[in-house]
Amino acid sequence: MAEAAAAAPALQLEGVTCTFPSPDGRGRSYTAVQGASFTVADGEFVSIVGPTGSGKSTMLNVAAGLLKPSEGRALSFGQPVTGINPKAGYMFQAEALMPWKSALDNVAAGLEFRGVSRAEARQRALPWLSRVGLEGFGDRFPHQLSGGMRKRVALAQTLIVDPKIILMDEPFSALDVQTRQMMENELLDLWAADRKSVVFITHDLEEAIAMSDRVLVLSAGPGARLIGEYRIGLDRPRDVAEIRMTPQFLALHQEIWAQLRDEVLKGYAQTKLR
Numbered sequence: 144m145a146e147a148a149a150a151a152p153a154l155q156l157e158g159v160t161c162t163f164p165s166p167d168g169r170g171r172s173y174t175a176v177q178g179a180s181f182t183v184a185d186g187e188f189v190s191i192v193g194p195t196g197s198g199k200s201t202m203l204n205v206a207a208g209l210l211k212p213s214e215g216r217a218l219s220f221g222q223p224v225t226g227i228n229p230k231a232g233y234m235f236q237a238e239a240l241m242p243w244k245s246a247l248d249n250v251a252a253g254l255e256f257r258g259v260s261r262a263e264a265r266q267r268a269l270p271w272l273s274r275v276g277l278e279g280f281g282d283r284f285p286h287q288l289s290g291g292m293r294k295r296v297a298l299a300q301t302l303i304v305d306p307k308i309i310l311m312d313e314p315f316s317a318l319d320v321q322t323r324q325m326m327e328n329e330l331l332d333l334w335a336a337d338r339k340s341v342v343f344i345t346h347d348l349e350e351a352i353a354m355s356d357r358v359l360v361l362s363a364g365p366g367a368r369l370i371g372e373y374r375i376g377l378d379r380p381r382d383v384a385e386i387r388m389t390p391q392f393l394a395l396h397q398e399i400w401a402q403l404r405d406e407v408l409k410g411y412a413q414t415k416l417r
């Protein structure tokens with residue numbers, strides 16, 4: 144039994160369909176994702192790209208246990224996800240820090256929510272601040288930190304609880320290009336150090352290729368489907384800025400973009416219709 148759990152994928156979506164009532168309240172419904180199935184292996188870094196509104200966040204919410212699919216199911220390490228997924232850490236696009244808490248207390252909060260005493264949580268949070276490059280910034284409040292620093296605090300807050308799988312929804316999209324590339328490299332370093340599984344949602348195909356072992360492509364909605372899967376065999380460790388210059392990267396980008404481009408155009412047309 145223990146062996147079966149060890150061999151189970153970090154995440155499995157089986158025929159997941161998500162239908163929402165239409166916002167106009169006229170009894171109509173909108174199917175965002177239709178029959179999505181994929182797996183993420185233990186230790187694998189997988190990105191999902193797709194047009195705006197195609198259902199990327201919806202799938203991540205199913206994986207996190209925040210949303211029950213209308214059909215199909217999610218499993219995490221072999222266990223059906225029926226409530227909040229206890230194996231998962233979640234990092235959103237939006238700021239998730241508590242403005243009234245210092246950086247140290249924000250990181251410690253992840254543990255305190257799980258019943259660890261405040262003193263112990265603060266002690267364990269200190270090395271995490273160093274690991275994300277914020278040694279000496281523990282007493283600063285979120286408004287006293289730059290956008291990149293706040294993302295680092297959020298990353299430490301997510302990692303301190305030792306999730307086995309990290310679900311990231313465009314975590315760096317609000318950052319300027321240089322800060323973003325620094326954060327991407329830092330995430331890859333932290334990931335390489337203890338090889339958690341990562342599901343990374345992004346609009347940005349370059350970011351997806353630079354970071355991932357595999358890129359999944361979602362079609363435009365309604366009824367978005369997974370239409371492409373690309374293995375990214377680029378050498379590691381990678382520098383996300385440098386890897387973009389290599390011929391292998393450019394070839395992968397060309398291949399995936401050829402498929403994604405049409406979907407992005409369809410997705411854009413949909414947003415104007417809805």
Ligand SMILES: Nc1ncnc2c1ncn2[C@@H]1O[C@H](COP(=O)(O)OP(=O)(O)OP(=O)(O)O)[C@@H](O)[C@H]1O
Binds near residue numbers: 166194197198202364
């Ligand atoms: N709770 C909900 N109720 C109604 N419709 C919803 C709900 N959640 C998502 N949707 C709709 O489902 C579709 C997919 O949304 P989702 O946020 O998953 O897309 P996305 O691919 O993450 O988009 P983006 O790239 O713009 O963040 C959208 O059309 C959205 O309006």
